Amino acid sequence: MKVTFPHMGYAYIAIEALLSGLGHEPITPPPGTRNTLELGTRYSPEEACLPFKTILGNMLEGIELGADGVLMLGGWGPCRLGYYGEIQRIILLDLGKQVEFVTLEVPEGGLPKALGLARRILGPTDVKELWLGCRLAWAKMNAIDELENLALKVRPREKDHGATSCLLAREFQRLRGAATIKDIRAIHQETGQGLLDLVDRRKPPTGMRIGVLGEIYTVVEPFVNLRLEERLGYLGVEVVRTISLPKWVEEHIFQNAFGFYTRRELLRSAAGYLSGFIGGHGLESIARSVDLAQGSVDGIIHIFPLACMPEVVAQGILPQISQDKDVPILSLVVDEHAGEAGFQTRLEAFVDLLQRRVRVCQ
Amino acid sequence: MDGACLAIKSYVGHALYLAQQGVSLLFAPQVISISHKEYTCPSLLGLPDLLRQYVPPSTEIFAPVLDARKGERALALCYRRLGKTFAPGSIVRQAWNQAHKAQLAWEQSLWLPNDNSQELKVLLIGPRYLTDDPFLSGNIIDRLEGLGMRVYTAAQVRGGRMSPQSRTAGKRLFWSNARQSVGALEHFVDQVNGVVNLAPFGCGAESFVVALVERRARNQGLPSLTVNLDEHTSTLGMMTRLEAFCDLLERKESG
Numbered sequence: 001m002k003v004t005f006p007h008m009g010y011a012y013i014a015i016e017a018l019l020s021g022l023g024h025e026p027i028t029p030p031p032g033t034r035n036t037l038e039l040g041t042r043y044s045p046e047e048a049c050l051p052f053k054t055i056l057g058n059m060l061e062g063i064e065l066g067a068d069g070v071l072m073l074g075g076w077g078p079c080r081l082g083y084y085g086e087i088q089r090i091i092l093l094d095l096g097k098q099v100e101f102v103t104l105e106v107p108e109g110g111l112p113k114a115l116g117l118a119r120r121i122l123g124p125t126d127v128k129e130l131w132l133g134c135r136l137a138w139a140k141m142n143a144i145d146e147l148e149n150l151a152l153k154v155r156p157r158e159k160d161h162g163a164t165s166c167l168l169a170r171e172f173q174r175l176r177g178a179a180t181i182k183d184i185r186a187i188h189q190e191t192g193q194g195l196l197d198l199v200d201r202r203k204p205p206t207g208m209r210i211g212v213l214g215e216i217y218t219v220v221e222p223f224v225n226l227r228l229e230e231r232l233g234y235l236g237v238e239v240v241r242t243i244s245l246p247k248w249v250e251e252h253i254f255q256n257a258f259g260f261y262t263r264r265e266l267l268r269s270a271a272g273y274l275s276g277f278i279g280g281h282g283l284e285s286i287a288r289s290v291d292l293a294q295g296s297v298d299g300i301i302h303i304f305p306l307a308c309m310p311e312v313v314a315q316g317i318l319p320q321i322s323q324d325k326d327v328p329i330l331s332l333v334v335d336e337h338a339g340e341a342g343f344q345t346r347l348e349a350f351v352d353l354l355q356r357r358v359r360v361c362q
Numbered sequence: 363m364d365g366a367c368l369a370i371k372s373y374v375g376h377a378l379y380l381a382q383q384g385v386s387l388l389f390a391p392q393v394i395s396i397s398h399k400e401y402t403c404p405s406l407l408g409l410p411d412l413l414r415q416y417v418p419p420s421t422e423i424f425a426p427v428l429d430a431r432k433g434e435r436a437l438a439l440c441y442r443r444l445g446k447t448f449a450p451g452s453i454v455r456q457a458w459n460q461a462h463k464a465q466l467a468w469e470q471s472l473w474l475p476n477d478n479s480q481e482l483k484v485l486l487i488g489p490r491y492l493t494d495d496p497f498l499s500g501n502i503i504d505r506l507e508g509l510g511m512r513v514y515t516a517a518q519v520r521g522g523r524m525s526p527q528s529r530t531a532g533k534r535l536f537w538s539n540a541r542q543s544v545g546a547l548e549h550f551v552d553q554v555n556g557v558v559n560l561a562p563f564g565c566g567a568e569s570f571v572v573a574l575v576e577r578r579a580r581n582q583g584l585p586s587l588t589v590n591l592d593e594h595t596s597t598l599g600m601m602t603r604l605e606a607f608c609d610l611l612e613r614k615e616s617g
């Protein structure tokens with residue numbers, strides 16, 4: 001089966017490896033563009049959130065490239081993501097697209113349903129290939145995550161404007177083609193060194209650190225957050241990530257599926273502000289803000305799609321944390337009408353404010 | 363809070379009013395779930411915590427957890443635990459039994475006997491806090507009845523007859539309000555002449571319900587109208603839309 005899937009940052013490199021291991025041919029949709037958004041918006045329910053629309057756009061572009069299967073994540077609430085797959089399946093059906101729609105989730109109905117789902121996911125493959133595919137996917141995802149984190153530190157001090165992103169994009173394409181764990185390690189090491197060489201030693205570190213948190217898709221997908229991390233990097237800010245894809249996959253997919261996942265640590269951090277799970281990343285946003293505020297960040301940016309229910313609750317609580325912990329928090333809402341210039345202006349103003357604050361404090 | 367839905371805004375408004383009256387303990391339960399394996403919605407899950415940001419510290423918020431995800435029995439246990447903070451167990455049990463009976467009787471009184479009246483029938487669906495609230499819904503039930511319509515709602519469906527997994531949706535809906543809306547449409551789909559769907563602006567679950575309901579109605583050849591409600595909704599604009607919708611239904615019926 002030729003399988004397409006939605007984008008989420010550089011996750012496509014790992015998903016490609018996984019799908020090949022499963023015995024399918026991965027069809028990676030083109031990276032998000034205006035066209036993706038227009039396609040998605042045209043066929044989505046009017047008030048669906050931005051991730052829904054871009055994901056639908058990705059699927060439609062993937063199907064245009066010849067895919068006959070679609071892979072999507074699911075869930076059982078209370079966040080809307082759990083129902084994305086079903087609505088998207090119906091939309092594709094009504095559009096007359098003949099595709100096999102597979103939603104990855106813990107199915108209801110016990111073992112028989114789970115086996116049924118496994119049979120649909122598995123293509124013509126053998127155990128050895130499958131194992132290699134899984135290992136490659138995991139190694140690639142981890143390598144990308146580590147390199148991106150390193151890039152966040154390098155970008156504010158790079159010699160040539162944009163060199164870090166250029167290097168990353170080039171090396172990730174090499175990583176995409178890597179077929180053995182050894183190759184992945186070599187590329188990882190080379191790229192790490194390459195990134196460090198980009199640092200301009202004469203530039204003093206600005207010391208400005210901003211934590212980014214919010215709804216995971218808007219945090220991770222650069223097309224949706226208008227390349228937030230890069231923009232902050234060019235403003236001389238080191239971005240502190242609170243969300244990492246490998247960790248998310250480990251916790252929310254593996255541990256959750258087998259019932260090992262606990263939110264004890266998050267609940268402890270969020271105590272006094274939020275008493276329980278509210279779906280999506282609402283609890284994470286609150287807990288991580290408290291953690292970051294106690295750490296060494298100068299400010300926090302909270303980003304989420306318009307009308308995202310859990311994050312709206314978090315947005316209502318964040319001002320209190322900002323006041324209690326004395327840390328500025330900027331909430332950014334994105335939807336299909338988000339304009340780059342307005343976005344940039346707000347970021348610049350926020351960074352200016354933080355710089356002035358630091359100077360006054362000194 | 364600019365992103366919150368109409369229900370949350372009115373809830374916070376009510377709470378602030380009560381706080382101004384000098385209330386010292388405010389009952390604002392954290393309603394996680396009212397039905398097996400379902401959620402209310404993320405906004406309601408975080409509502410007591412949200413309220414704490416707005417209500418002055420002189421008003422204490424009493425927020426017991428009501429959670430029926432594990433079934434009716436778990437919910438009953440939540441209520442009893444809540445009662446025990448105020449009274450001894452025997453009184454609580456008695457009160458619970460009385461309350462349970464009264465609630466059942468009220469729900470049963472809403473169930474609809476089969477009627478064969480000649481009036482045009484409209485199904486009104488949407489979250490219960492909108493359809494049942496004359497202020498938030500702009501008195502929509504009275505207005506529709508004033509236009510000569512007979513109004514059906516989700517509350518009139520006999521509890522057991524609401525199929526959780528209807529033909530409208532292939533996957534079980536995990537929001538109670540959404541499931542009730544879709545289930546009510548499925549129940550009444552052959553009996554009504556039109557569907558009116560009330561949706562608060564910015565509600566995540568509703569954005570999908572609208573898609574499901576409109577699709578089902580379209581496939582059935584049933585006219586449907588979606589009314590988005592927020593604090594800027596004008597009753598006049600809504601009235602015009604309702605009148606136009608009813609005219610359309612009448613014309614369709616008379617051929």
